[in-house]
Amino acid sequence: MVPPHPCPPAPGPRARRRLLAATTGLLLAAAPTAAAGAAAPLPRPAAPGPYADGRYVVVLAGDPVAEADGSAPGEPSLKAAPGGGVDVTRRAAQDYRRTLLETQQDVARTVGASPEQQFTVALNGFSAHLSAAQAQELSGTPGVLAVARDVLRHPDAATEPATEPATEPATEPTTTADHLGLTGPDGVWSALGGAEQAGRGVVVADLDTGLWPEHPSVAGEALGTGPAGELVAHRTADGAITVPKADGGTFTGACETGEGWDADDCTTKVVGARAFSTGFTAGGVQLADSEPPTARDTDGHGTHTATTAVGASGVPATVDGTSYGETTGVAPAAALAVYKVCWTAADGDAGCATSDLVAAIDAAVADNVDVINYSIGGGAATDVVDPVELAFLSAASAGIFVSASAGNSGPGASTLDHASPWVTTVAAASSVLREGTVRLGDGRRFVGASLTREPLPSTPVVPASAVAARGATAADARNCLEGSLDPAQVRGKVVVCDRAVTARVSKSAEVERAGGVGMVLVNPTPDSTEADQHAVPTVHLDTGAGEAVEAYAHEEGATVAFEPGNTTGERTPTPQVAGFSSRGPTFVNEGDVLKPDVAAPGSGVLAGYSPAASATGDLFAPQSGTSMAAPHVTGLAALYSTAHPGWSPMAVKSALMTTARDLVDTAGAPDRDPFAGGAGFVDPARMLTPGLVYDSGALDWLRYLEGSGADLGAGVGPIDPSDLNQASIAVGDLAGTRTVTRSVTATTTGLYHATASVPGFDVTVAPSVLVVRAGDTKQFRVTFTRTDAPLEGWSTGSLTWRGADRSVRSPIALRPVTVAAPAEVTASGASGSQQVTVTSGVAGELDVTAAGLAAGSTRTGTTPAGKETRVRVKVPEGTALSRFDLVADDRDADLDLTLYRVDGGRRVPVASSASTAADERITTVVDPGTYEVGVTTYAAAPGRRTARYRLTTFQVPAAGGAGEFSVDPDPVPVQLGREATFSVSWTGLDPALPHLGALFYGDARVPTVVSVG
Structure with missing residues (x-):
């Protein structure tokens, strides 16, 4: 499933934006050969085909409210709300919104269309049903930036691909909070005043499938109640909910009631509940009977992401009658605003309409949230000129940190979503280990992923391919498809099944149907393993171990036993990038922006769930996906907002990246592949004291867009995407030598010395020594000259600034080209x-x-x-x-x-x-x-x-x-x-x-x- 800069840079002069209307030029049909071990860029996709009748999101060129800074004729300056956000209640903002609405109506009227949804805060645009001719006419209309299909996107849940196991040696797994270093006297929570203060004064927006409001992980007090003299969330006379924030601003949201959501479901913890379904239900689409039209979650995904990010401290978690200790969100004291954008239709179709997503971002920016969690994807990113990505640009411009899931299409190259530099794109990695051991009758032991907490005594084991039911093929039986196993041969045995074709949990259900008492699930090709809630005790093994068990199962008299935890005596390395986690390099800018940014726990994450979606009615479930990784970074950003409420979103992202620690491979060696894990695995223990930060703001992003092929008009000069000031460096077309420029702002006084290395390149940094006082900004240049790096493939390395007591590391990816x-x-x-x-x-x-x-x-x-x-x-x-x-x-x-x-x-x-x-x-x-x-x-x-x-x-x-x-x-x-x-x-x-x-x-x-x- 699907993330301390005292003076953020002020946006400079702005101009109205006009994007190129078409993609022309050379379209490659095949990728260049990559160097061994390096990610190969996939070919840039062809331009979209002709327009067809359907729903579209039309983006206009005038600045939305969140970007209005008074630089354009007749445009007011609306960016002066406390905390860096926008105050939509001001008279000037209301007048400007009316102007935008009227302009949108006028543009739609030119082609005989009628807006169905109108956006003014994070995006200037509207959604409408258009004929092919209307869409094409609008695409060429002056003042129209883009005409994008209103497509369905989906939560980034790893439903079939799973993750690499995490480590801890163990029979009793620790919690994710322990693994991240949040707990204990030296943990991050302690530095912020304890778990009861970690995230206080911060509002996190979760755009997802909603929330199960009665969940104990989001329990709160009645609105308006709290310690004597303390300002808390309360309901105003007109029904709005306001929350005083740590940055001096005010969140002002809504608690929309109806079927499945009462006024009392909004509390001092759940301070907002909105539902956006206009786009999803357009054309008469009916919601499923189980899907109320409110913010209530009957899917489970939204409750999981929300409680991962901001779940309350110390909530006991039970899955199918087994206790897994206590769970706590990353920022347990933060408030939650729910924006339900993903739905299930009566015909079973499900997803999140682009127009509803934009409407929710529009509302979240207007409500003045601090952090947005976005565990939703639409496939490999091909462009940042997308309505959702542009809306996130406005959110970041308003000071809102956006954490987005990288996608679950790994491990193939160039599968990553969310390539925009103004969002933090999060890869999934293992963290807390949920393991079990398969002990063979000959004494050999193999460890895999498992939720089984009780031992299974020595039991006969059979390969599934050898116990096919009448009429089923051996291949069907090997994959344990429904109805493929013969009860006469399976009853009372453990069955070895291959992972393929159907969902993992459906295979254990087939074993149970046939009378089996356990399952060994085997990856037929090397992949990652997953601890699922199975119908029978199950251990999921990767290819090598699985092949050994399957071969043994063919022997006469073969038996296996299951032992909880890892009893092999060999520790499983962690954190490893999950096999399903999408990889870079991205299509966008030929890889000149390095993504993902960081990795966070995304494998077997135990958090809240909707009992309506659980077969056993549980309130908790282990889930895997980049959907689970993004809310960890969301929670860390909320902690940052408590500690440093004045820092910009990109300064926070920089701090998370430059303080990240190494990921590891299956052998436990450092794994510094930036296309898989970005800058590395988040390290909260170091993140609050980064030493130096790389920052950027709205003007930088607009210049980046122009350098990427957008025409922004007079007053905004382009920059090469490789020169965008961020805590990573990427050049996708380096011909011999290239110099890039970066600047850093010091958070503490000190001296830093640069070291940089990329195999196959000479790298020089000038100046190589920085002497800084807190608040100073220094510029430097990095020059890369190819020596023997393989052409047309990627070489990766890093740049590190070392101070007296800290280091600031940035990943580097370079693709040397022949010419x-x-x-x-x-x-x-x-x-x-x-x-x-x-x-x-x-x-x-x-x-x-x-x-x-x-x-x-x-x-x-x-x-x-x-x-x-x-x-x-x-x-x-x-x-x-x-x-x-x-x-x-x-x-x-x-x-x-x-x-x-x-x-x-x-x-x-x-x-x-x-x-x-x-x-x-x-x-x-x-x-x-x-x-x-x-x-x-x-x-x-x-x-x-x-x-x-x-x-x-x-x-x-x-x-x-x-x-x-x-x-x-x-x-x-x-x-x-x-x-x-x-x-x-x-x-x-x-x-x-x-x-x-x-x-x-x-x-x-x-x-x-x-x-x-």
């Missing part, structure tokens, strides 16, 4: 030459391969307004590059272009170009096969009903081609990190035809396109 070259060069003539200048990532000689030239094949056509005409094309074997050029005969027309792959009877969009211009272009590398090129007339010229066009197709061959095409000199002499110039020449072309070629450099996959004619 940094122009995307395209143009020329003309049947014969000729053209100079090309590149920056080399290698020294000595650079191999440059000339592919082509290919003559363009042009056809003409006509497409009615609002319609699409498709042309079938073949991409032959040996094609190095394909291009599709669309030119409108009438320059006042607006055409769009889409490339589809024809796969059997299906047509799958693989790339599109859909700007407001008359002409469009797609350049791509695709597999050989049959494709269709779709030409859509978004708008014909005035007075016309159709648009005429010319479509030119180029299929550049890797070898051969028209005329002669060559490079001189060949190879090209180059120096590392220096510019080099060479010539490309051509002869024998038909001057009446356009031609296209490509220059490929060594092993690099991104070519320079050569256009002649």
